[in-house]
Amino acid sequence: MSWTDERVETLKRMWNEGQSASQIAKELGGVTRNAVIGKVHRLGLSNRSGGAPAAPAKEKAAPKPATPKPMMTESASPKPTAAPPMSPARKAIIPAGQPLPPQPSANEISPEALAKVNEVEKSAKKISLMELTERTCKWPVGDPATEDFWFCGLPVQQGKPYCEAHVGVAFQPMSSRRDRRR
């Protein structure tokens, strides 16, 4: 693949939209994110600005022009309030009667988060215990005492044991989310 006008155009557009290099590469196809980044540099638009070099620096070793970009959306307030799902290990010891394990109670969890989970669970990979890996969401769904039980299996949020959606319900902002978003 080569950089046709059209492809370059798409590149520019997406880059300015804040898309990541890898996303752009995927969209374009036939190129890697490295290619995209390389091109971005050659086009001189490493800084996601329309093209207004407000900083006329002549530095050679200017390490950091500062990046006023949103970047990673990481909210840090890890205080597990909503009971994290129990270990799969207790699978068999459940009185198969009715005292079902407290399905991560839908107490005061963000309605949005719950809605998100419901959606996610529909497209979940539904993997089994054995299929769990370091980077698969380990959120259990269903009744461990029945066949109707599986793990989410979606890609986990970096660091966390669950996917984004499940991290959302697993880690409550400790109160009933009071603060405002960023």
Next chain:
DNA sequence: CCCTGATTCGC
């Protein structure tokens, strides 16, 4: 480990 962009350098 996953991901991000930045840089280098042989082609």
Next chain:
DNA sequence: GCGAATCAGG
């Protein structure tokens, strides 16, 4: 000019 390899950071 191109982009894989590498680097630096989250």
